[in-house]
Amino acid sequence: MREPYAVREAGLPDRVTVYEVGPRDGLQNEKAVVPVEVKAEFVTRLAAAGHRVIETTSFVHPKWVPQLADAAELLGLVEKVPGVRYPVLVPNERGLDRALEHGVEEIAVFASATETFARRNLNRTLASQFEMFEPVVARALENGLRVRAYVSMCFGDPWEGPTPVGQVVEVGRRLLDMGCFELSLGDTIGVGTPGHVTALIGAFGGPSRLAVHFHDTYGQALANTLAALRAGVTVVDASTGGIGGCPYADSATGNLATEDLVWMLHGLGVETGLDLASLVETSTWLAARLGRPSPSRVVQALGETPTGGTADHDVKE
Amino acid sequence: MREPYAVREAGLPDRVTVYEVGPRDGLQNEKAVVPVEVKAEFVTRLAAAGHRVIETTSFVHPKWVPQLADAAELLGLVEKVPGVRYPVLVPNERGLDRALEHGVEEIAVFASATETFARRNLNRTLASQFEMFEPVVARALENGLRVRAYVSMCFGDPWEGPTPVGQVVEVGRRLLDMGCFELSLGDTIGVGTPGHVTALIGAFGGPSRLAVHFHDTYGQALANTLAALRAGVTVVDASTGGIGGCPYADSATGNLATEDLVWMLHGLGVETGLDLASLVETSTWLAARLGRPSPSRVVQALGETPTGGTADHDVKE
Numbered sequence: 001m002r003e004p005y006a007v008r009e010a011g012l013p014d015r016v017t018v019y020e021v022g023p024r025d026g027l028q029n030e031k032a033v034v035p036v037e038v039k040a041e042f043v044t045r046l047a048a049a050g051h052r053v054i055e056t057t058s059f060v061h062p063k064w065v066p067q068l069a070d071a072a073e074l075l076g077l078v079e080k081v082p083g084v085r086y087p088v089l090v091p092n093e094r095g096l097d098r099a100l101e102h103g104v105e106e107i108a109v110f111a112s113a114t115e116t117f118a119r120r121n122l123n124r125t126l127a128s129q130f131e132m133f134e135p136v137v138a139r140a141l142e143n144g145l146r147v148r149a150y151v152s153m154c155f156g157d158p159w160e161g162p163t164p165v166g167q168v169v170e171v172g173r174r175l176l177d178m179g180c181f182e183l184s185l186g187d188t189i190g191v192g193t194p195g196h197v198t199a200l201i202g203a204f205g206g207p208s209r210l211a212v213h214f215h216d217t218y219g220q221a222l223a224n225t226l227a228a229l230r231a232g233v234t235v236v237d238a239s240t241g242g243i244g245g246c247p248y249a250d251s252a253t254g255n256l257a258t259e260d261l262v263w264m265l266h267g268l269g270v271e272t273g274l275d276l277a278s279l280v281e282t283s284t285w286l287a288a289r290l291g292r293p294s295p296s297r298v299v300q301a302l303g304e305t306p307t308g309g310t311a312d313h314d315v316k317e
Numbered sequence: 318m319r320e321p322y323a324v325r326e327a328g329l330p331d332r333v334t335v336y337e338v339g340p341r342d343g344l345q346n347e348k349a350v351v352p353v354e355v356k357a358e359f360v361t362r363l364a365a366a367g368h369r370v371i372e373t374t375s376f377v378h379p380k381w382v383p384q385l386a387d388a389a390e391l392l393g394l395v396e397k398v399p400g401v402r403y404p405v406l407v408p409n410e411r412g413l414d415r416a417l418e419h420g421v422e423e424i425a426v427f428a429s430a431t432e433t434f435a436r437r438n439l440n441r442t443l444a445s446q447f448e449m450f451e452p453v454v455a456r457a458l459e460n461g462l463r464v465r466a467y468v469s470m471c472f473g474d475p476w477e478g479p480t481p482v483g484q485v486v487e488v489g490r491r492l493l494d495m496g497c498f499e500l501s502l503g504d505t506i507g508v509g510t511p512g513h514v515t516a517l518i519g520a521f522g523g524p525s526r527l528a529v530h531f532h533d534t535y536g537q538a539l540a541n542t543l544a545a546l547r548a549g550v551t552v553v554d555a556s557t558g559g560i561g562g563c564p565y566a567d568s569a570t571g572n573l574a575t576e577d578l579v580w581m582l583h584g585l586g587v588e589t590g591l592d593l594a595s596l597v598e599t600s601t602w603l604a605a606r607l608g609r610p611s612p613s614r615v616v617q618a619l620g621e622t623p624t625g626g627t628a629d630h631d632v633k634e
Contacts, residue, residue, distance in 0.1 A: 002508070004535070005472075005479035009512030009544075155322075162322035190618075191319070193584025194543055195326030218321070219577035219614030220584070222540040226511055227326075260536035267510025267537070297536030301507075 001277045001302055004267035012229050015271040017053065018258060019184070019211060019237045020046055022286075024055040024089055025255060026244035028065045032290045036070040040077035042286060043086070046240065049278035053085040055108065059095035075102045087148060096136050100143055107140055108148040108184075109133050111175060113168045116159040117152060117188075126167075130174050137178040149175035150213065154185045154200060155192030162196075165203040172204065182209050184237055187224065190217025190254075194227035207232035214256045216242065216295075221256035222264055229270070236261060241283030241294035257296030259283060318594045318619055321584035329546050332588040334370065335575060336501070336528060336554045337363055339603075341372040341406055342572055343561035345382045349607045353387040357394035359603060360403070363557065366595035370402040372425065376412035392419045404465060413453050417460055424457055425465040425501075426450050428492060430485045433476040434469060434505075443484075447491050454495040466492035467530065471502045471517060472509030479513075482520040489521065499526050501554055504541065507534025507571075511544035524549035531573045533559065533612075538573035539581055546587070553578060558600030558611035574613030576600060 023043055027034055034042075039057075046054050056078060062069035071088070080086060087106035090096050099107055111133065112118035115126040122129050133149075140147050154168045172183045185200065192214070201207055212228040212235075214221035225236055242257030259279050265272050276298075284303040287294045294300065340360055344351055351359075356374075363371050373395060379386035388405070397403060404423035407413050416424055428450065429435035432443040439446050450466075457464050471485045489500045502517060509531070518524055529545040529552075531538035542553055559574030576596050582589050593615075601620040604611045611617065 004508060004510055005513065007510065007513040007516050009515055012512075190614075191321060193321055193324065193581050195329075195585045196322065196324040198326055199324050216614060217618050218580045219539055219574065220581055222536055223543045223581055226540045226543055257536065263535045264510050264537060264540055268512045297507075297533060301534050 001280065003276060004263050006266060006269040008269040012268055012270060013232065013234045015234065016229070016265055017235045018051065018261060018265075018272055018274060019235055020051045020054045020240065020258060021213075021237050021255060022046070022054075022240035022243055022258070024058050024068065025237075026239040026241075028058060028067050029244035029254060030067065030290055032292075033067070034289065036073050036077060038289050039070070039074050042240075042282070043074075043078050045278070045282040045285070047081045047084045049282060050272070050274040052083060052273065053087065056086045056088055058089035058091070059098045060089065060091045061094075072098065072102055075104070087146075090136060090140075092132060093135055093139070096140060099140075099145075104145065106146040106148065107136075108150060109136055109175075109180070110150045110152065111171055112153055113151050113163050113171050114153045114157040114160050117157045121152075126171070130178075133175065134178060137175075137180060141179050147178075147180045148182045148184060148211075149178075149180040150184045150186055151175070152186045152188040155187045155196055156189060158189060165200045168200060169203050176209060182211055182235065184211040184213045184235075186213040186237075187215055187221075190215035190220060192224055193220055194223050197224045197227040198231055201228065201231040201233065207234070211235035211237060213237035215254050216256055217254065222260055225256065225261060226264070229268075240279065241286060241299050242296040243286065243290065243294070257283075257294070257298065259296045259298035263298050318597065320593060321580050323583060323586040325586040329585055329587060330549065330551045332551065333546070333582055334552045335368065335578060335582075335589055335591060336552055337368045337371045337557065337575060338530075338554050338572060339363070339371075339557035339560055339575070341375050341385070342554075343556040343558075345375060345384050346561035346571060347384065347607055349609075350384070351606065353390050353394060355606050356387070356391050359557075359599070360391075360395050362595070362599040362602070364398045364401045366599060367589070367591040369400060369590065370404065373403045373405055375406035375408070376415045377406065377408045378411075389415065389419055392421070404463075407453060407457075409449060410452055410456070413457060416457075416462075421462065423463040423465065424453075425467055426453055426492075426497070427467045427469065428488055429470055430468050430480050430488050431470045431474040431477050434474050438469075443488070447495075450492065451495060454492075454497060458496050464495075464497045465499045465501060465528075466497040467501045467503055468492070469503045469505040472504045472513055473506060475506060482517045485517060486520050493526060499528055499552065501528040501530045501552075503530040503554075504532055504538075507532035507537060509541055510537055511540050514541045514544040515548055518545065518548040518550065524551070528552035528554060530554035532571050533573055534571065539577055542573065542578060543581070546585075557596065558603060558616050559613040560603065560607065560611070574600075574611070574615065576613045576615035580615050 057071040090107040238258040239255030280303040374388040555575040556572030597620040
C-alpha cells in the first residue's frame with residue numbers, strides 16, 4: 001500500500017500521540033446500530049494497529065446516547081492489551097459509579113466553553129458546570145483514576161459567534177486545577193482556522209497538558225492540527241475513518257480522520273507508532289458494517305476498491 | 318450564512334490570489350456532459366463572486382478530453398469582465414493556433430516533473446518535453462500573451478516514488494527561463510505533506526513566481542496550502558466545490574475546493590476579494606447540474622440543504 005514520503009519540517013514534535021475517539025465519539029454519532037461484538041473487535045483492531053489510547057465508550061445515560069447503551073457489556077468483552085489505555089467518557093457521578101464498577105482506569109469529562117452550550121447540553125450555566133465535575137473528578141482521583149477533560153465549543157458555537165480565547169482558558173484552568181491531567185480543546189462545530197488555534201494555545205501560555213480535537217465540518221481539521229503541532233501540541237484526537245459527527249450527508253464528516261492525520265504526521269517524519277495499512281484496513285472493515293463509505297480521504301484513496309485505489313490511473317491532462 | 322472568524326496569523330501574506338481552475342481542471346475530469354451554456358454561466362458566476370483569474374477551458378484535442386471539445390464555442394459565449402483574466406490551457410502549437418484565433422490573452426502549458434509521466438502523458442522524455450513547449454511559449458510571447466506553466470507530479474508520481482526536489486527545480490527553471498511568468502507546482506496525485514512543500518519552495522530559493530496546485534486525494538491539500546503560505550506563496554489554485562479529479566468514488570475529491578480554501582484564508586484574515594456565500598451558491602447550483610454532491614466540506618455544511626446546513630444541530634454529547 002502507498003505510504004507518505006517523510007520530509008521533516010523544522011519546529012515540530014518528534015512524536016505525537018493520536019488519541020483515538022472512534023469507538024466513542026465516532027460510533028455515538030452513527031445512525032447504524034453496531035453489535036457489541038463488532039465494537040469489541042473494532043477496539044481490538046485499533047490496539048493491534050498500534051494505538052496506545054482508545055476512548056472505548058461512554059457511561060452517559062442510554063436515553064441520550066442509545067448507541068452506547070452497551071458500554072458495560074463492551075468493557076467486559078474488550079481484551080485489554082498491556083500498555084494501552086482505554087478511557088471512558090463519564091458525564092456525571094452516576095456514570096463514574098458505573099466506571100468504577102467496571103474497572104475503568106481513565107475517564108474523560110465533557111465541559112463547555114460557552115454559556116449557551118453549557119445550558120443546552122449540560123443543563124448548567126457556564127459557571128455552575130464545575131459543580132457537576134468537581135465531585136466526579138475528586139472521587140475519580142481518590143480512586144486512582146486519571147481524568148481527561150474535554151472543553152467543547154472552544155472556537156465558536158452555533159449561537160454566540162466566536163468564543164473568546166480568555167473564556168476558554170478560564171474554563172480550562174478550572175478543570176486543570178481540579179486535577180485533570182489533560183485538556184482536549186474541541187472545535188465541536190469545526191469553524192476554527194489555524195491562526196485561531198495558534199492564538200488559543202498561546203493564551204494558555206503554551207502547549208503543556210493540551211490536546212486538540214478538531215472537526216472537519218469546514219475542511220479545516222488537518223490545517224488546524226498543523227498549527228497546533230507548530231505550537232508544540234503532542235496529543236491529537238482523531239476518529240478511525242473520520243466516523244461520527246454529521247449524519248446530515250453521507251459524505252460529510254465530523255471528526256478528523258485518523259488516517260488523514262497519520263498520513264500528514266508520517267509525511268512530516270513525526271512518529272506515531274501506528275501502522276497506516278492496518279488503520280485503513282480497519283476503516284474499510286468498519287465502513288462495511290456501518291453501511292456507508294468512510295469520509296477519510298486516505299481510506300477512500302487506498303481502502304475501498306478491490307485493487308487498493310484507482311486514483312493513480314486518472315492523471316491524463 | 319455562517320462565515321469564518323478572522324484571527325490573523327503572523328508571517329502570512331496579507332492577500333492571496335485564488336487561481337480558479339474549476340471550468341478547466343474541474344470539468345475535464347467530470348463524467349457528466351455539461352452543456353456549453355451551463356459552462357458559460359458557471360464562468361460568469363465565478364467572476365461575479367469576485368474571481369479575477371478563471372482558467373476557462375483547454376485547447377487540447379477533443380479525442381483526449383471530449384468534455385472540453387466546446388472550448389471555442391465557450392470562449393465566444395463568455396462575457397468578459399474587465400480586470401478578469403480568462404487563461405486557457407494549451408498543450409501544443411495547434412492548441413496555440415486556436416487560442417490565438419479566439420483572442421485568448423493568457424495561456425497555460427502543462428509540463429511533467431517526472432520521466433514516466435512525461436512519457437505517458439506527453440509522449441516525450443523529461444528532457445525533450447521542452448522542445449514541445451519552446452515554440453508554444455515563444456510564439457505566445459511574440460503575440461503578447463502571458464504564459465503560465467504547470468509542473469505536474471512535483472511531489473511524487475504513481476511509478477517513481479517521491480520526486481526529487483532538485484528535479485522539480487530544474488524543470489521549473491527551464492520554463493521560467495523560456496519566459497513563463499508563473500509556475501504552478503502541482504501535487505497531481507495528492508501525496509505531498511507540509512514539510513515537503515516547505516522543502517520544495519526552499520529549493521526554488523523562495524516563493525517568487527510560484528503558485529501551488531494541491532489535490533486532496535489524501536486530505537492534505539489545505540495543510541499543504543498553509544505550509545506554502547508560510548513560505549510566502551501568494552497564488553493558490555483551487556476548484557469550485559472541489560470538482561474534478563477522482564471519479565472513482567462519489568464523495569472523493571481531486572482538486573482543493575475553493576470554498577474550503579477561502580474559509581481558511583478569510584479565517585486567517587487573508588484577503589481574497591471573494592464572496593464566500595456566492596461561491597457556495599455557485600457550487601450548489603453546479604452540483605445539481607453535475608448530478609453529484611460537491612466534495613467541498615464548506616459546501617456540504619452550508620450549501621446543500623434547504624435550511625443552509627444542519628451541522629449545528631448535532632452537537633449533543
